[in-house]
Amino acid sequence: MKFKFNRKFFSALIGLACLASSPISSADANNLKVTDTDPNPWYYLSSFNTNEVFRIDQNTGESLGVLDVQVPGPFASFVTPSGVNFFVAAGSTGEVYRFDAETGEFKDIFITAGSGGLLTPTAPILTPDEKYLFVGDLNLNGYLRYDGHTGEYIDIFADASTKPISGPFMPVFSPFPEMKGKILIASGFTNSIQIYDIESGDYEGNFVEPGSGGLVTPVGLVFGPDGNLYTTSSGTRSVKRYDGRTGAFIDDFVPVGSGGILEPRALEFGGRNSDLHVVSSGTDEVLRFDRLTGDFAGVSASGADLGFRSPRGLMFSSRPFTFAEASPSVLTPKRSNERHGNRKKFTPIDVSFFSVPNVDDSYIFELVSIDVDDPTRNVRKDVKKAKYGTDDRNFSIRNRNNSGRDRVYTITYRVWKEGEASVLATTTVTVPSS
Numbered sequence: 001m002k003f004k005f006n007r008k009f010f011s012a013l014i015g016l017a018c019l020a021s022s023p024i025s026s027a028d029a030n031n032l033k034v035t036d037t038d039p040n041p042w043y044y045l046s047s048f049n050t051n052e053v054f055r056i057d058q059n060t061g062e063s064l065g066v067l068d069v070q071v072p073g074p075f076a077s078f079v080t081p082s083g084v085n086f087f088v089a090a091g092s093t094g095e096v097y098r099f100d101a102e103t104g105e106f107k108d109i110f111i112t113a114g115s116g117g118l119l120t121p122t123a124p125i126l127t128p129d130e131k132y133l134f135v136g137d138l139n140l141n142g143y144l145r146y147d148g149h150t151g152e153y154i155d156i157f158a159d160a161s162t163k164p165i166s167g168p169f170m171p172v173f174s175p176f177p178e179m180k181g182k183i184l185i186a187s188g189f190t191n192s193i194q195i196y197d198i199e200s201g202d203y204e205g206n207f208v209e210p211g212s213g214g215l216v217t218p219v220g221l222v223f224g225p226d227g228n229l230y231t232t233s234s235g236t237r238s239v240k241r242y243d244g245r246t247g248a249f250i251d252d253f254v255p256v257g258s259g260g261i262l263e264p265r266a267l268e269f270g271g272r273n274s275d276l277h278v279v280s281s282g283t284d285e286v287l288r289f290d291r292l293t294g295d296f297a298g299v300s301a302s303g304a305d306l307g308f309r310s311p312r313g314l315m316f317s318s319r320p321f322t323f324a325e326a327s328p329s330v331l332t333p334k335r336s337n338e339r340h341g342n343r344k345k346f347t348p349i350d351v352s353f354f355s356v357p358n359v360d361d362s363y364i365f366e367l368v369s370i371d372v373d374d375p376t377r378n379v380r381k382d383v384k385k386a387k388y389g390t391d392d393r394n395f396s397i398r399n400r401n402n403s404g405r406d407r408v409y410t411i412t413y414r415v416w417k418e419g420e421a422s423v424l425a426t427t428t429v430t431v432p433s434s
Contacts, residue, residue: 041424043270043277043316045286045301046074046088047308053077053088054301054308055104056286058271058316059410061301069106071097076123076170076266076313080130083318089121089135091312096124096135096151101317111135116144116153123313125171127183127198134183136168143168143185145201158185158196163203166190170266172221172229176245186218186231193218193231193247206247213240213249220267225274225291225323225354232264232278239267239278239289254278259287259296270316271300272410273428274323279311286314291323322353322363322415324427331399331431346384346396349429351411367392368412368424374403382409397429407431 042064045054051072055064073092079101080086086101087110095118096111111118111133122136126148133146134157142159146152158165167188174184179195184207187194192215193208208215208231216235224230227244230253238261239254254261254276262282269276269291276289277300284303289296303309331347353365367390370383386395401407409429 041271041318043268043286043314044077044079044086044088045279045308045311046071046077046313047303047310048073048075048091048312049309050307051092052308054306056301056306058300061286061299063301063306067099067104067106069097069099074312075121076136077315078124078126079315079317080126081128082130085126086315086317087124087126087133088313089124091120091122094119094121094137096121096133098151110151111146111153112151115151116146116156118144122168123170125173125183128173132198134171136171136185138168141166141168143171155201157201158203163194163196164190165194165203167217169219170221172223174229174244175223175227178245184221184229186221188217188219188234191215191217191235193221193229193242208242208247208249212242212247213252215240215249219265220279222267222269224269224276230267230276232267234264237261237264239264239276239294253294254289254296255294258294259289259299260285261287265312266314268314268316269323270318271426273426277314279314281311284309284311286311318424322425324351324353324411324413324425326351326411326427326429329427329429331397331429345398345400347399348394348396349411351393351413351427353413353415353425363415363417365391365393366414368414370395370397370409370411372410373408374405376403377407379409397431399431401431401433404433406433 041058042055043058051070052066053074054066071088072090075089075091077088083101086099088097094113095109098107098110119139124135126133130148133148135144140159142165143157145154145157160166165187169186169188171183171185181198183196183198185194192206192210195204195207215233218231219234220232222230229242229244233240238252238256241250241253261280265279265281267278275291278287280287286300288298288300327350367388382398384396412426415425
């Protein structure tokens, strides 16, 4: 099914969903902001073997359709820091397609076939200041640099003839100030992650040394909520974690084969609870892992159900840069036949935020919604004193649950800064069955 997106209609649906699933008084509803700058709850998934880019609901894993324009051999993709553009590398034709990041509408072919010698692009990424667009190319065995505004070819940024790069997969920028002006690139065939100066192109050594912690063929790169660097180790069917400042190996965050992972590619934090989502290309799945423990949390999306084949790139339309944490996150259930006052039926919840170091006091936090995975429950009766549309981090959730299954409440905040696109940060509270 081809998907044509109507942004105003979808924003209205978001607002109705929040109102329907949340205990909002009329005053609270007036304060709830559902605006045209709201992030959209999906992620883009490149289906390499079907030449399609899917839009998948980040919470349910259901397909919202595919982009109207097919991309030949879609590889990695990238949503710009401003949230305006969405780039997809066409691995089969040597092009980079540009879409509207908020609507999914096709804009143009930003980099035309063969520009600068581009033949088999892997991953596009725009610098934080949007000055340059870097694109990896397996044929070149390196990275090309283009003008970030026009797509005009500038130069060969790095290739195997002059630099130790081999297997140019995903790049990433560090959030730490000491790494400003640097780009990290997964050099898959040297089993390392390398550092380059953005302006000069100078190779400045390995951030992660070859084979560190058993690393074999790193593909995806992302900085996590703890400020550390995560990479898919495709050759070992795992996700490895490294110190975000030093590159020292920490652990196998996702152990070998966890959740059936096979040929892991791109990875991103996002969606419900801002968990880690990993593309398992060998099983045609997107797998979800707990963002704090790395425990397997289920299949986010399945190609057997949705029709994608040999997935490569994954990119959330709104990537979290801050993470919410509820305390307690697991409540002590009370038996339904216990005699106690109404106050003891509810447990106070405190929500705190933590992030990689790029959020300051100018950011605004707003409680958007609290919903529950049990359709028989009325959230209006299960949550007390939640003030929607405000920076409310303290409320209470019912701790009685005799349903026979765990009950999960998802708490969602909107975080933004004046003049910038907003993002969502979520956390969960689980009430075990008594």
